[in-house]
Amino acid sequence: MASSEDSLRQSLAEKQAAVDAQAEAVRALKARSGIAKDEIDAAVEVLKDLKMEHGAAAKRLQSAVSSNSDGSSKEAFRQAVVNTLERRLFYIPSFKIYRGVAGLYDYGPPGCAVKSNVLAFWRQHFVLEENMLEVDCPCVTPEIVLKASGHVDKFTDLMVKDEKTGTCYRADHLLKDYCKGKLEKDLTLSPEKAAEFKHVVSVLDDLSSEELGAKLKEYDIRSPDTGNQLSDPYPFNLMFQTSIGPSGLLPGYMRPETAQGIFVNFKDLYYYNGNKLPFAAAQIGQAFRNEISPRQGLLRVREFTLAEIEHFVDPEDKSHPKFVDVAKLEFLMFPREEQLAGKSAKTMILGQAVSKGTINNETLGYFIGRVYLFLTLLGIDKDRLRFRQHLPNEMAHYAADCWDAEIECSYGWIECVGIADRSAYDLRAHSEKSGVPLVAHEKFSEPREVEKLVITPSKKELGLAFKGNQRMVVEALEAMSEKEALEMKKALEDKGEVDFQVCTLGKSVVIKKNMVSISMERKKEHQRVFTPSVIEPSFGIGRIIYCLFEHSFYTRPSKSEDEQLNVFRFPPLVAPIKCTVFPLIKSQQFDEVAKLIAKSLTAAGISHIIDVTGTSIGKRYARTDELGVPFAITVDSTTSVTIRERDSKEQIRVSIDEVASAVKEVTDGQSTWADVLWRYPTHVTTHAADE
């Protein structure tokens, strides 16, 4: 393994040398005036090819290293990232001076800026692009809403308590830790036992409370902190509970997701959209989950930002007019079949995955494609992103299909976006609980003939037979399903009478032929009334940001090669600060130019910082590379300045009047760095202090 790594390193170094040489040649070409345009173009093409090869080699090296590496090197990488993130205040454990609270984190200044950039891009990419109806609902939610959604009854984890200290643990975590520990550390393990532990880990999510409890007993699993006996597992509801108003009579919860706020508004939103389907509503907001014992840092927290879309669609037509725009995308998918067959994720073309039926429908496929674009544009590495289909046992019974965008980081593959076709479940649940029909209408261009069941109880005969109970019997007859009614019709025709259970009376009555007429009649209908299906892409913003931190982080040696410097390679879109301004040396003149430039950057809406400390320019670059700032303006004259790009360290020279607009161009996505590199003269560093 090591030798293949060495040879990769060797070829990488060679490629780098070739890239450098070619870049030099290109610079020389640029320097000569009157050079033929096509010569330059050809050189650029060669350079691009070399860069791509170089990139590919670097990735192969990276994956060789990571496949070669065991858990401990992943831990070391994570530690390096997390140290940098905490030291530069990307995030901070909340209430640190009071020794914090597990599972609660603050975003510090650069983290907060990254988050607001991610959310602004989400709005642009989804809400604006698709004309979605964005809403903003409260976090405090009355119990009835979450009773209807099922959260009051089912949003639970199984918990065990240390019988002496009362400390709480997640039952499945303890069982998983035990099995994994055995598999990793017990060298005497028999193949049968190993297979058993592996099986337990794989079915962990499906175990009932009783099965989990039995396993804990069988393996004699104790409290990890004290070794004490544990209680039997019991469900703990993960919602933060509170009480609304002063009476104490109206229980409420902090919402566990933002989706319910959209569902309960369906009727108004459908009206707002001109009573037309399909349409999508969206919401960005805080959600809460009172975890039993939060682990995995920023990935499992008690309060987090969700961005959710509910796309309402006719269940009989889930095509999407813009599917063609994403159909050619090709990326890693992990369908059910591959998972069940023990295979890996594979690259598929989205259009084919839908046409073959791997993905249930076009609308679901369209959102999968849009999510892929969203994540990769943010800077998520496409080779560490896959779309995994839920297995039948993972999916709710009502769901038509469900895919998770999973991102690989040092903790493994992490679910960051769920994209589910939830059919009509949510709207039906709220219709039933509230009594308000949440339905859509399709007007027919001309009336259609349909067969309909007609039940006509004879009130006179029923009144004679049941007196005061007549109304209850009438209602029960009218409430029969089609199946029940047709069975009754047959029984009455065959036997003349039938026993009939009336729930509201709590007993059976005898119904005779003359008491009810049941028939199938052909009727003309002018419209179809139906409950729309909902397709729900749901984004865990904090998880996406954490994975982005890991994917963006790298280290490189300082100029003097005596230390490794940290860099976040955020795209300008995401970078917390777009640009820094440094006077090259302490000088009042340069300071004034720097302030002038800062003013023009503010006016252009570009976030930036000035650093007028006397520190060496190299140190100042290193400091801002670590914040992921993509561009640095160095003031080394009173007429023009240099702009340096973070990853390539290339520099161009731009006049002071143009500098704000040049930076704006490359930060708001109108141009790439490569574009401006050709337009402005390259600046070659002449003094050692520069890097």
Place this chain on the structure above:
Amino acid sequence: MASSEDSLRQSLAEKQAAVDAQAEAVRALKARSGIAKDEIDAAVEVLKDLKMEHGAAAKRLQSAVSSNSDGSSKEAFRQAVVNTLERRLFYIPSFKIYRGVAGLYDYGPPGCAVKSNVLAFWRQHFVLEENMLEVDCPCVTPEIVLKASGHVDKFTDLMVKDEKTGTCYRADHLLKDYCKGKLEKDLTLSPEKAAEFKHVVSVLDDLSSEELGAKLKEYDIRSPDTGNQLSDPYPFNLMFQTSIGPSGLLPGYMRPETAQGIFVNFKDLYYYNGNKLPFAAAQIGQAFRNEISPRQGLLRVREFTLAEIEHFVDPEDKSHPKFVDVAKLEFLMFPREEQLAGKSAKTMILGQAVSKGTINNETLGYFIGRVYLFLTLLGIDKDRLRFRQHLPNEMAHYAADCWDAEIECSYGWIECVGIADRSAYDLRAHSEKSGVPLVAHEKFSEPREVEKLVITPSKKELGLAFKGNQRMVVEALEAMSEKEALEMKKALEDKGEVDFQVCTLGKSVVIKKNMVSISMERKKEHQRVFTPSVIEPSFGIGRIIYCLFEHSFYTRPSKSEDEQLNVFRFPPLVAPIKCTVFPLIKSQQFDEVAKLIAKSLTAAGISHIIDVTGTSIGKRYARTDELGVPFAITVDSTTSVTIRERDSKEQIRVSIDEVASAVKEVTDGQSTWADVLWRYPTHVTTHAADE
């Protein structure tokens, strides 16, 4: 009154005619080619003057109408605004299908867009412009933090309960309603009684629980719903309480403000800022207040968005380098003296208010000026905005000065932004509770000599005298304040011994002269350590938005004059949708052009809607005027289109290629409508369907 209104109306109509004539003349000038530039400029100047006069006359009319109007016409105006807001889904009572929860509202699509525009502008105007450190902390907060801040003990309202039904009421509301009812409706009221009720209303906020209870008894105030007896008033804590984690042992609350998240992070943020003062941190987020009985619609709610700034500053230097940028602003202020003298708010120049000492310091003054600019740029009417200084009894004992930005709406003057100099209170409170010093350092350029108290207990003598209690006595001696120590020094010199209370022992001991040496010594110090002052501008975003709705709303007759049409005159900055696209008539060609334009608007990041319904163009304009959409593009050819401005209804003709950039220019604030009006040919409506 009516006749002065009539004459205003008359002069207004004349002004309007003059404006129209002048505009016509200017158009004619424009139409002639080769016209002298300065003639046009002069005409424009005249036109501007006329417009300003017209505007002033319109305002005088408005204020005449509003001062003339009683409560019922305010109610009618509010009802018209609220009906429009609810019908167009600017907001929706939350969980409406479950009959809602008092004090909880959703923002529907246009409301949500307005909110996100207001927040984006807030970030631009404050965070970016001032390089503030933005943070993002959780809503769930452990009790200790809110114990330190005082919220657990003092964030209460006084409540009374209906003794039979248990319904809860705010005690001060009942008393206020009673007094106001008497003042308004009781025609037999003696002048003495009237004066008494007025006095009660004015001191309402200062009444203790006992005083409030006594007044309720004295006036025999009963439950407004049942007429039953009421309980005595008692404090009800307004925080939503919950429990963090599964144990039930860690109580928590939903934060009542975002500020505490910043204070507890002071140490890290100061470090992030290079250990330099001043700097500001900012936070936007949800805050919660479990109101006893919410009233006043969107103004008093149980969950709301706050945007808060904590500007940390050296208490010995509250100057602000950018104060000069706002010093010339002139607007309505309502200083303490004017309020106590029963006068009204008056127009003052900000610079003078600070130099005269009306406003405590430059930094506070700077933020007052920036808040004024923020609110008026959003579209708040400057004549219905005042800055009111807190009276001494309204202010916390530690506050140096405090001003509220109050906006007048149909509910009266509403506090929307508080701008307080809270001195060192918050940082000190958290330092004490957490034991972590939250302080700043000023390094002296050269050491300074200071007089310092030195207390040196003689451990030997104390040990002989107090044996095992020696340590407690030593600690108590060292903990003496300067005053206590100097008193002891004098007593020891005079009498040779002194009684000394040692709290940790729970008794007094006798200290003799040989047991302690107390002296004032001159010492060299290299730095000053101090707790920074904090200046806190705190924005109630929902309240600002509601007032903006009222200030932006007006009605005008339809073309046929048979109905009044609603308009929101939002500036483009705030407008929920920037632009609509209408094909003039049903036509496949026009529909395609419209779609093409929509695509270019999306690419330019401009929110818009297409309306291809067959409705008359006038109706379509009316529909979007009601949403406050500032510009409407009408497709009436395949080469060029018209753009219509909402309030003036003026139209220009623009080629299809240019339309997105023209709309971008006027919506992102690079140009005004007046600017583009001169650049493009004016379009005059030729057919009745147009308006």
